[in-house]
Amino acid sequence: MLPLLSSLSSLVLYLRRLQHSAFLSLSRQLQSAEAWRLLCHSSLALLILYNRRRECEVSKLSITEYRSRLTPQCPIPVPPGAPPALTPLEASLSPFERLVLPHLPRVGVQGKRGRVQPLILPPHCEPCLELLLETRQDVGVDPANPYVFARPYHSPATPLRGTDLLRSLARSSGTRNPRALTQTRVRRQVAILTQLLLLGEGEEPGQPGGSAVERLEHFLEREYHVTQNCAGIGQDPGLMGRVGRVVLCGERDGVLFRGMSLNHICLELDVMSGNSADSYSEGESDGEQAKEKTEAPALAPAPAPPPTPTLLYVRKGKNNGRVGRPKKLKNAQLAAQPPAQTPTGNRRRGSGQPKSGKRGVLKRPWSEAERTAVEEHLNQNIAELRVPAKADCERCLQQCPLLVTNHRDWRAIKFYCHNRIQLLKKNQRRENEPMPLIVC
Template sequence: MPPLLSSLSTLVMYLRRQQHSSFLSLSRAAGSAEAWRLLCHSSLALLILYNRHRECEVAKLTIQDYRDRNSVSPSDASLSPFERHVLCHLTRVGVLGKRGRVQPLILPPHSEACLDLLLKTSADVGVDPESPYVFSRPYHSPATPLRGTDLLRSLARTSGAKNPTTLTAPRARRQVAILTQLLLLEEGERAPGAAAKRLEDFLQREYHVTQSCTRIGQDPALMNCVGRVVLYGEREGVLFRGMSLQHICLELDVMSGNSADSFSEDSDGEGNENKERAEVVKKRAPSNRGPPPKKGNSPRLSPATPSPLKRRSSQVKSGKRGVLKRPWSEAERVAVETHLKRNIMELRVPAKADCERCLQHCPLLVSNQRDWRAIKFYCHNRIQLLRKQGRREGNAAAVC
């Protein structure tokens, strides 16, 4: 199980057990302040983890907004496609977000009964009747609700999670919400298998991926794959349409530099060589105090840093023979340069067998209709660029 999913699973199961036990205790004894506090804390923490909003926005859920929850449309445009299609059966609550916008807040399974019990017994535990918030603090000012950030950080430490700091990082809020929704996917379902069926339909509709998700609750690897695909698809768009989940995750590993190719043994040495070369280039770079450029000559960009504007200026260009040229995407460039790193570093154009081997390891290139000739020409152009860069560095060193 991945570290983030392992820590999150520990925290979610800890909160669900605490919520269930405190709900039963508060149902038997309405005046139990300790049971009310535990139920309030666990419900708020689960609500924060289940949604992508900031902790302060979730903690400021008002009683009036909660009572008007049925008026929020389930097909809200601000929700993600995953939330609209897979979590369409859950109740939404409108909360006030940034710039005065009303954002939909998804209530996790079994949350409505817990929140109703909190509001029903709040007066018995010392909550101010004038407090407008659902998650109020007993014997405190009605204008100060619970602090969601401090609460979640404290519960993450006490739950026994191995990496509690990763669960409260702002940059991981979206990923944590997606994994929490997958962890609680099958809870609260009347028909068994209905949630898995909606997830399968979503993967087929958005990514053209046919995958059985009936055992996603017992398969952490499958849950992690689905979470990664949903997260990357929402951030970068659909780049892996029609591929399997395993191939999509392999391509994501290639793009992040974590893939194990045939040259994995020399990866550390080559990485050190690249760092040394970069330092030498910085030392040999000419200073800005050189002679001014001659008149009539426009400044040119260094071949080491090609301008992305020229590459993306036109999506389709016509060649000499009328062949349509498609620019290489960032994912395709990273895939080729990862699997053919040795050839590029040695300034040696790969053979046909090397290019075909690269196609076998990178289904993304096959789905984008790249053949072995396209890979060979890309490496050839890349090698020519490195040779020009080396010649310019040699001339600059000779002048110095």
């Protein structure tokens, strides 16, 4: 999440500066078309990043919908144990948006199939939109245009295209990876990080619900039973990335871990989702198949090794040198396999080819904490290029509760050491291999 957070923070900072300078320029010169355009573009881009809605839904925000926006008031007290009384617009928000951002105005926009989708206005957005609506006729916007983000000197039925605009601003902001910020699959993740980046901006002191940081701490304790000090979240990208990831996974998969710290929750999510990259993938040739067989022995049987390709010498004739038909090649490969490896229950009707592919095999790459624990206790075996025995692996399990928590058994530890030793042997062979002589 940190590379995405770095690019997103650069883009948000660029948009905030652009919005502020354009607001000041348009306030001084009400007929400046360039200042109006920059203010309109920066406000729309920030509104897209701040919300989880589609770009077209945000771009088609009408003036009527904006005028009927709702500013949340103090929550109505409810008896203990009773569910809170929520309006349909508030019920469509996520728990994070409803509990951490209750002071920001909400707008109901038209979504798919006529549904009303909530749209949260980011901080400092209302004064900018009010100035855009006041000066739109002075810069050439058609009075019949119903959209807030209109295009001067264009048809009233054509609002701005948010997708193209965001893509262009991401390129001009100088971020390292602008294409990653405009992908559809990271829309929710970008919205959560943007809300954390702008957390506490435009907030008046002495509000009834407390500050935004206090509400965030209360939300983490209420939803995940995590006691975390978030006072310096604006200056700590690591803390912001962990909070954003826990909120994202908690909303998608439910509350998986209660009472753990943010570091341990992110570590468990790495182990379960496999986001931690395996740096030893080069040496996983012989031991990887044995490892996969051990990981899920009851889910799927180990597949037979692929047969070696058979060279077929075809005499030139009527085919003009072309290779024979694929059916003959498949029959030749099946004939080269021993009959014991050919399953009889999984054959297709009318052909002797068995079904290929593995089903139900779950690959869980080893996280950095698991690697450190194994190599700390079995470092001598790895250094001597000696695969540990079962007793050594069980002793490592007893001394490392993290491995037991992540459902690693002694076979998984043994095959991990085997793969590590194979990689070391491979690197040693590369180092000892003589350099080829170049004859001039």
